[in-house]
Amino acid sequence: MSRRSFTLLLLGQISSLTGNLTLKFALSMYVLERTGSASVFAGLLALSMLPTVLLSPLGGLLADRADRRKVMVALDLLSGLAVLCAGLALPLGRDILTIGALLIALSVLAAFESPTVQACVPQLLSGEDILRGNAAVNQVAATASLVTPFLGSVAYTAFGLRPVLWGAVACFFVTALLERSLRLPPREREAGRAPGLGEDMADCLRFLGREQPGILKLLLLAALVSLFVAGAVVVGAPYLVRTVLGLSAGWYGAAESAMGVASILGGVCVGLLGQRLRLRSLWAAFAALGACLIPCGGAFLLPLDAAARYLVLLAAFCVCQLGCSVFSTCAISVIQARTPERLMGKVMSFVTTLSMCAQPVGQIAYGALFDLAAGRVYWVLIPSGLLVCAIGLASSGFFARLEEEGGAA
Structure with a gap:
């Protein structure tokens, strides 16, 4: 029954991510075409993430206290209704304001859905299956990233924004x-009075700060990955391809699809290697993210045409996505394996919160930097790559100690 439910969970994620990512791809193309500014684009994305940052701890509490199945059903119904309302409001004018309101609404709902879905994986699976389950979830997300840019570019180019909204609904x-x-299998519940919200959060902070400080440090490293990936890839990829190189949405859609393939390969690697994947080796995946940014900057120093620079960006960002897939899957599996069931939702909400705190910072910073260095983007990419490489090298000792404390990834 657990495996059947896990399959249904994966199918639900396929449907949800297909609609969500196709929608966000079309919205990003629309906003970039209307404004032509990386700062406006990044600012809108960052603003839409603030509700997730602020509300994720409450999402974790809800995941640990309520029926997770009912929570997920309600949140997806509300997401569909939010997109439906936005589609009906677009013809009334103020399209950028409507898109911003939609992104904020989806962000509020994501604050409650993300920790709930993540907490369901260890509830349905156990042992090494947790790692393989997270790899499968990651492959679903990567497959959606592979398909949705093509769907989004074709649908947006052929029909415009509103049909994409109806498909997402x-x-x-x-x-x-x-x-x-x-x-979902029944969860173990502590006897006696249910703790208050303050006690619940204090228990979680005590667990992270005293019992498992290594998890907290791992969360901080994951937040750094999120910061640089959100800045250099989420903002940089569409801005560099569409605005700096002047290529069409089709070129960017092809790049997104290729990066989706790379993410799938990362999930496949984790699933095949399983427990043979050593935790002490994760620093190399971190350093690879930085190493990818250096040739991206170098491409703009050399006398290359737009197509050649596009190919360099494509290859580097694909390797970046593969490394990010390996790092995030292993990190989440380690956290889930070392977290008791009673704290699973709250700890997963901390994963979401720290990641989402880093993303707006990275998006705003890189949006401003890319605008300031519009003709010299290598001044943004090369120093960023060197900094991430240095952080990866410095973290090698931490990952070795973390493996000694609790075993393989």
Whole structure:
């Protein structure tokens, strides 16, 4: 029953991510075409993430206290209704304001959904299956990243923004139907009075600060990955391809699809290697993220045409996505394996919160930097790559100690 429910969970994630990522791809193309500014684009993305940052701890509490199946069903239904309302409001004018409001609404719902979905994996699986389950979830996300840019570019170019909105509404409603069929195993509950919200959060902070300080440090490193990836890839990739190189949405869609393939390969590697993947080797995946940014900057120093620079960016960002996939899958599996069930939702909310705190900072910073260095983007990419490489090298001792404390990844 648990494996059947895990399959339904994966199918629901496929439907939800397909609608969500296709929608966000189309929205990003629309905003960039209307404004032509990396700062406006990055600022809108960063503003839309603030609710997730602020509300994720409450999402973790909800995941540990409520029926996770009912929570996921309700959140996907609300997501579909939010997109439906935005689609109906677009013809009334103030399109950028409407898009911003939609992104904020989806961000509020994501604050509650992300820790709930992540907490369901160790509830449905156990042992080494947790690592393989997280690898499967990661591959689903990567596959969606592979398909959605093509779907988004074709649908947006051929039909415009509103049909993409209707497709996203359908995907959210299908996800809710799939999640309604989930059967989650009963959870162990502590005897006696249920703790208050303050006690609940204090218990979680005590666990991270005293019992498992290595998890907290791992979360901080994951936040650094999120900061640089959100800045250099999420903002940099569309800005560099569309605005700096002047290429069409089709070129950017192809790049997103290729990066999706790289993410799938990262998940496949984790799934195949399993327990043979050593935790002490994760510093290399971190350093690889920085190493990818250096040739990206170098391409703009050399006398290359737009197509050649595009190929360099494509290759580097693909390796970056592969390393990020390996790092994030292993990091989340380590955290889940070392966290008791009663704290799973709250700890997963900390994962979301720290990641989401880093993303707006990275997006705003890189959006401003890319605008300031519009003709000299190598001044942004090369120093960033060197800094990330240095952080990766410095973290090698930490990962070795973390492996000695609790075993392999």
